[in-house]
C-alpha cells in the first residue's frame with residue numbers, strides 16, 4: 001500500500017491534523033489503487049468474519065476445560081502469525097484520489113474489525129439512513145438483551161454518518177437516549193434522519209428496535225462541525241465507506 005499523510009490531504013483533513021496533532025492523524029491519503037483495496041478488503045473481511053464466529057463460539061462453548069486450553073494455544077499461535085507484520089497503531093481512515101476510502105478498524109462498520117457486527121448503513125440523498133443487522137451473544141447486556149451501551153454505539157455511528165453525509169466532518173456533541181423497552185438480541189433495525197440544521201449544528205433523530213416492532217431506543221443527537229473543520233462542502237465528497 002502506498003500511503004502519504006501530508007500535503008495531498010484535502011483541507012478539512014489537513015486542518016484536523018494540524019489542530020489535533022498525532023492523536024487524530026488517522027486520515028491517511030493512500031494511493032493504493034481501488035482494485036487492490038477491494039481485493040484486500042475481501043480477504044480481510046473474510047478473516048474478520050471467522051474471528052467474529054470465534055468470539056461467538058468462545059462465549060457459548062461448553063467443551064471441557066482442557067479443550068478450551070488447547071484452543072487457546074492454537075489461537076495464540078494464529079495471533080503471533082498475524083503480528084509478524086502489522087501497523088504501529090490503529091487502522092485509521094484511508095482514502096485515495098479515486099474517491100475510494102476505507103476504515104477497516106471502525107468499531108461499528110469496520111470490515112476488518114471482529115468487534116464490529118459489522119453494520120452496513122444505507123444512506124439516501126435526503127439525509128436519511130437505515131441499517132439492519134443481527135446482534136448476537138457478543139453484544140449482551142441484560143440476559144438475552146442488547147447492552148444499552150451497544151445500542152448507543154450503533155446509534156451514534158448511523159447518526160454521525162447521517163449528519164456528515166460524507167461531505168463534511170462532524171463530531172458528536174451531545175447524544176440523548178431514551179430506552180423505552182429492552183431490545184432482545186437478534187435481528188435489529190436502525191433508522192436515522194436529519195431533523196434540523198443551524199450553522200455548524202446538525203440535529204439528528206434516530207431509533208433502534210426489532211424490525212417491524214415498536215422502537216426500543218430513541219435518540220436525538222447534536223452533531224457539530226468543529227470550528228477548525230468548516231470547509232466548502234463541495235470540496236471533497238467521500239464514498240460512503242469513509243466513516244471516522
Ligand SMILES: CCCCCCCCCCCCCCCC(=O)SCCNC(=O)CCNC(=O)[C@H](O)C(C)(C)COP(=O)(O)OP(=O)(O)OC[C@H]1O[C@@H](n2cnc3c(N)ncnc32)[C@H](O)[C@@H]1OP(=O)(O)O
Pocket residue numbers: 012013156157158159160161164166167168169170171172173174201222224225226227228231236238242243244
Ligand atoms: C471533509 C470530509 C470529511 C468526511 C468525514 C467522514 C465522517 C463520516 C462519518 C463519521 C461517523 C462517526 C460516528 C462516530 C462519531 C463520534 O464518535 S465523534 C467522537 C465523540 N465526540 C467527540 O469526541 C467530540 C469532542 N468535542 C469536541 O471535539 C468539541 O467540543 C466539538 C464538539 C468539536 C465542539 O468544539 P467547537 O467547534 O470548538 O465548538 P464551539 O465553537 O465552542 O461551539 C459551537 C456551538 O456549539 C455548542 N456546543 C459545543 N459543544 C457542544 C456539545 N458537546 N454539545 C452541545 N452543544 C455544544 C456551543 O455552545 C456553541 O453554541 P452557540 O454559542 O454557537 O450557540
